[in-house]
Amino acid sequence: MFFLTPVLVAVLCILVVWIFKNADRNIQRKKGEPGARTxxxxxxxxxxxxxxxLHQAEEDADEWQESEENVEHIPxxxxxxxxxxxxxxxxxxxxxLNKRRSVRFISNEQIPMEVIDNVIKAAGTxxxxxHTEPWTFVVVKDPDVKHEIRKIVEEEEEINYMKRMGHRWVTDLKKLRTNWIKDYLDSAPVLILIFKQVHGFAANGKKTVHYYNxxxxSIACGILLAALQIVKTVPKELVLISLLNLQ
Amino acid sequence: MFFLTPVLVAVLCILVVWIFKNADRNIQRKKGEPGARTxxxxxxxxxxxxxxxLHQAEEDADEWQESEENVEHIPxxxxxxxxxxxxxxxxxxxxxLNKRRSVRFISNEQIPMEVIDNVIKAAGTxxxxxHTEPWTFVVVKDPDVKHEIRKIVEEEEEINYMKRMGHRWVTDLKKLRTNWIKDYLDSAPVLILIFKQVHGFAANGKKTVHYYNxxxxSIACGILLAALQIVKTVPKELVLISLLNLQ
Incomplete structure (x- = not known):
């Protein structure tokens, strides 16, 4: 039996693999040496x-000297x-923290934007x-945008259940009684989308590497969950999906 | 200028890719269809x-029925x-949380084991x-074991700096003024090693899948960091290293 009480905030963590990641791979394939690299x-x-x-052949030794001048050290x-x-x-x-649950029913009660700002700022620590801070947090309140997001997530999730993830995955999820319908993405007053940045850009326009992005x-997501639990706004399950082509 | 005050606990997060992961890949290669899968x-x-x-061909539909009987639902x-x-x-x-810093100098002051237990229990939420909980936390206090760990980490880290990670990585790290010497692994009274389990075992001995392990x-690590900051025991930087063959 489930006793899931409606809660306040839905956190939708979509870890997006930028389309650039695909691009990176294509470049690598063109070099024709994936075996050697591995x-x-x-x-x-x-x-x-x-x-x-991507950057191995580049000479970027000067970049450190430039950026060093702008570093502010905080005691x-x-x-x-x-x-x-x-x-x-x-x-x-x-x-x-032990009271946190991954619930599937979300209250539509509003919460102050200042709270959302603070929990995201906490995650950003x-x-x-x-120290590349390879994350982007996007707060969505607009009902139409939320609904568009729901449609994208449900479409991908249905493919997960129907064919992408295979029989074993579907079996393993049965005991959790989940499916691809995510009506909480409409009902929650706020969605926090979390994107990983697989690379950044330097001031000169060059791509920079985001190590262990x-x-x-994911560590930032852990802190976000803790922050949400601190204000007793119990978050939605983490929907951890890698979306290759979401732009 | 750095004003790094000695602190209490070193958290060494070594995310270990079990040797089984290698094994999984070998099996896949034998199937000769990595392209198709990708x-x-x-x-x-x-x-x-x-x-x-690894498990696609297996028939595990019965497992859910078995495990379902043992599920306890908590209101x-x-x-x-x-x-x-x-x-x-x-x-x-x-x-x-904003006061947390990734410090490189660690105090040797002892802290109560109950605190260590509680922060790990918090991370485990x-x-x-x-819900595979694919983590293992190992607490190390023995000076000899700590020193052995330091030697392994330094050896691997030196390879990172000297050749493995490449010129770009070394350049990007320069501004952080880090190197492969980790004397805090000796001085810290407690190390918390964090291992990821890429798979588990069912009661019948079969391998089980740990999705998104x-x-x-990493999310658990984020909560661990928050817990440590709550007790004002500022943790060591997260040393995020994938060690393929640490056994």
Whole structure:
């Protein structure tokens, strides 16, 4: 039996693989050496590899000198609680987080935009590969846009269930009683779309590498979930979908 | 200028790609159809794909029926703060998280194991693909084991800097002034190693699929960082390394 109470905010985490990622791969294929690369870089992370080899031949040593001048160093301060207080705070945080559920019914009650801003700012404090901060958060409130998003997500998710993901995946999901219908994407007052940036651009227009971008964005999602739970706005399940061609 | 104050806990997040992942790939290669798979599953996540096709031919429909009997449903409860309170809480959480830094100097002061247990329990509340919870947290306090870990990490990291990651990566890291020496792995009283499980095992010994395992583990890392910041034990940078052959 499910006792899912309507909640306040829907977080739709769509981790989008930019279309550029496809482009990167095509370039690599044209070089005709994917086998050699895989072999020599066996220990390197997938998403790192994808965007790194684009730039191997480039000479970018000057870029550091340029950017260094603009770096502002912020003094680090640190407060330590007494041990008893540390234990108490860690216990309370665990108990609060442990109340989070991935619900499928979302209340349409409005919440202040300031709260949405704050939880996204908190997520943006996440560490990231070489401090590239490879994320984009998009807040959607417009009912028509939300509905368009729902249609895209449902269409892709239906393909997941019907053929893309295979029999095993569908079987494994049965106990969760989920399907591809996502009516909460209409009912939730706010959707937060989370995009990963597989690369960035330098001031001179050159592509820059976003190391470990998927891991970094996912860590930011973890902090976002914690922030939402702190304000007791229980978020929607994380819909973790890689959409190759969403533009 | 850096003003890095010694802190309490080092979190070493080593995201380990099990050696089985290699095995999975070998099996796939033997099937001789990687091209076809890539084409028909273009939208499917990398880590999902890696472990899924191992099981496509298997008939596991019975497993759900078995596991369903053991499922315990926990009623969902939800508290909503007044809007003003929500805003205040989200603001405070952001300000606290914004004080987190990826430091390279770690205090050797001890902290209660109960705190470590609680922050790991909090991380374990993270959502995960099909609720597979594909993570293993390992707490290391023994100085000899810590030192062995340091040697492994430094050895791999030196290869990263010297040849594996390439010129561009080394250039991009220059402004962070990092290198492969990790003496904080000795000085920190506690290391938390975080492993991703690319698959699990069912009661009958069969391999089970851990969907989106890297994303799921990274989300758990985000919550772990938030939990550590809540107790004001500022964590070490996330060392996000994929180690293919660490056993």
């Amino acid at each position: 072999k020599s870089r066996a220990w390197v992370d997938e998403d790192l590899r994808d965007s790194t080899y 680090f301060s640190h407060t330590r609680y007494p041990e008893k207080e540390m234990t108490k705070r860690s216990q309370e945080f665990y108990e609060l 996440a560490p990231s590969g070489a 998927e891991i970094s964005v | 084409k028909s599953r273009a939208w499917v996540d990398e880590d999902l794909r890696d472990s899924t096709y 969902f409860s939800h508290t909503r703060y007044p809007e003003k309170e929500m805003t205040k809480r989200s603001q405070e959480f952001y300000e606290l 993270a959502p995960s693909g099909a 890297e994303i799921s583990v």
